[in-house]
């Protein structure tokens with residue numbers, strides 16, 4: 001038995017990083033987990049943990065509806081898919097901006113629209129959205145599009161929470177600082193001098209280290225069971241924004 005015994009959980013972007021760690025943490029608490037990712041191959045090793053896997057691009061409206069329905073209507077939805085765009089307002093315009101809004105914001109609304117009707121029927125549902133401290137909470141250099149979209153995730157979260165608070169639905173946002181995930185590794189490698197890039201990311205964390213995907217996953221497990229909190233931003237950032 002676990003704290004999520006019998007709960008159906010649905011996770012986007014579960015192929016690696018925070019999404020993967022969270023799918024595993026939900027399963028460890030005995031939830032019935034459907035792990036999805038645009039890259040189906042990254043999901044393969046999750047099957048050994050009793051997790052159902054399914055290739056899913058959250059930008060595809062019909063695929064999202066089919067996936068939510070066929071996974072048996074989740075009690076717990078973790079919206080983790082997101083993209084980091086690097087640059088200031090001078091470096092990003094229509095294409096990059098539109099893509100980030102579509103993936104980081106609109107796709108979350110899409111999965112919520114697909115998951116909510118069944119949650120409302122049961123008068124019970126928990127939605128967790130991946131935002132960031134780089135949002136309305138904090139500006140970071142070269143994260144213009146990213147910060148705009150993650151601020152929107154906070155607005156989206158509060159809006160959904162307000163509309164459905166009396167119907168048994170909770171909707172919360174997680175705001176991490178810098179987490180050592182495969183895509184962060186990619187950004188550090190792309191910077192040219194890997195060690196210098198890593199040192200710079202670590203330096204902005206007052207705790208002197210990066211977060212781990214498992215630490216973020218444990219907050220998601222906590223929120224799944226925290227029945228008296230909704231519409232809130234839950235910061236987990238090693239003190240970056242304190």
Ligand code: NAD
Nearest residue numbers: 013015016017018038057058081082132178179181182183
């Ligand atoms: P990651 O960036 O390493 O992996 C992202 C995953 O998303 C990949 O498996 C990829 O295949 C998948 N994906 C990409 N496009 C998709 C799509 N259209 N549909 C479905 N899946 C798709 O993972 P991460 O760094 O742990 O980031 C996960 C989330 O956490 C993102 O929303 C990110 O913005 C947020 N976040 C990360 C950090 C960090 O420092 N890593 C900090 C704050 C917030």
